[in-house]
Amino acid sequence: MTSRIQLALNVSDLEAATEFYRRLFDTEPHKVRPGYVNFAIADPPLKLALFENPEGDDPLNHLGVEVIDSNHVEAARDRFATQGLDTRASLAETCCHATQDKVYVTAPDVPLGFWEFYTVVDDEPAHEPAAERGACCG
DSSP: OOOEEEEEEEESOHHHHHHHHHHHHTOOOSEEETTEEEEEETTTTEEEEEEEOTTOSSSEEEEEEEOSSHHHHHHHHHHHHHTTOOEEEEEEEEETTEEEEEEEEEOTTSGGGEEEEEEEEESSOSOOOHHHHTTTTO
């Protein structure tokens, strides 16, 4: 895998949105959970995450870049620090139905106020506290 942009959307009807994006990108979902679906799209390289959130004020939930491994997360964090960007790292964070290493970068005019650069270290974590499921992902 190479890096790919992550686009996370709030949707009012998860089933209808899933069917639309399945047809649009001609691919099946990578992960389906209650209130959540994601697609790992090869062409164009995109991680599309859908969050069932009928009361969402904005269709855009959050933005991210999925990178190959934790070394790439660390390299991104170091590069951001060199550039003087405000960052916060989080290792082994379980949210969005996976365990991830992340660096958050404060950004103007984006949902939640940040971009996340992350890698999935465990795509099927055994323990996923309900309180953490949506807290880190909008």
